[in-house]
Amino acid sequence: MYGAAGAVAAAAISGMMVAAIVGRTSNRYALARLSQEVVDLRRRGAVEVAKAERFGAASLVKSLAPALDAMDAAAEHATADAEGIRLTRSTLLAALHDHGVEPLAPRVGDAFDPQTMEAMFTVPVADGAPTGKVEKVIRPGYVIHRERLVRASQVGVGAKASAGA
Numbered sequence: 001m002y003g004a005a006g007a008v009a010a011a012a013i014s015g016m017m018v019a020a021i022v023g024r025t026s027n028r029y030a031l032a033r034l035s036q037e038v039v040d041l042r043r044r045g046a047v048e049v050a051k052a053e054r055f056g057a058a059s060l061v062k063s064l065a066p067a068l069d070a071m072d073a074a075a076e077h078a079t080a081d082a083e084g085i086r087l088t089r090s091t092l093l094a095a096l097h098d099h100g101v102e103p104l105a106p107r108v109g110d111a112f113d114p115q116t117m118e119a120m121f122t123v124p125v126a127d128g129a130p131t132g133k134v135e136k137v138i139r140p141g142y143v144i145h146r147e148r149l150v151r152a153s154q155v156g157v158g159a160k161a162s163a164g165a
């Protein structure tokens with residue numbers, strides 16, 4: 001957000017510079033070049049503002065992800081309060097969804113994707129079984145607007161057992 005404010009301030013300063021230069025020179029080429037620089041600066045500022053609005057929730061998601069993980073763990077081990085935990089978690093996920101945030105929850109058997117997953121360990125698989133598949137999901141990842149990864153999913157990946165083991 002500070003980048004966008006800086007771009008707007010720079011555009012205002014550039015406008016003042018153009019006015020000062022116009023007063024001192026009659027060189028139309030210098031004026032045209034400076035005028036184009038102001039237009040470009042405003043365009044870049046607008047792009048930065050749009051990007052900040054679109055992906056501004058990334059830091060919030062990074063902060064909330066551990067709380068979602070804790071809710072998953074609590075619901076898994078709780079008995080009486082499990083329904084309340086699940087409802088709170090679903091409400092929080094719905095609020096994130098309203099801002100373009102989606103969980104990335106790979107399933108066991110999915111192919112390992114290094115773009116969206118982080119391999120935390122390998123799991124030995126039987127001879128002839130496919131390797132490079134998700135064998136265990138530790139925690140889900142999150143993506144904003146289906147284009148910017150906020151947190152990679154942590155998984156265990158199947159691999160051939162080593163000969164020495």
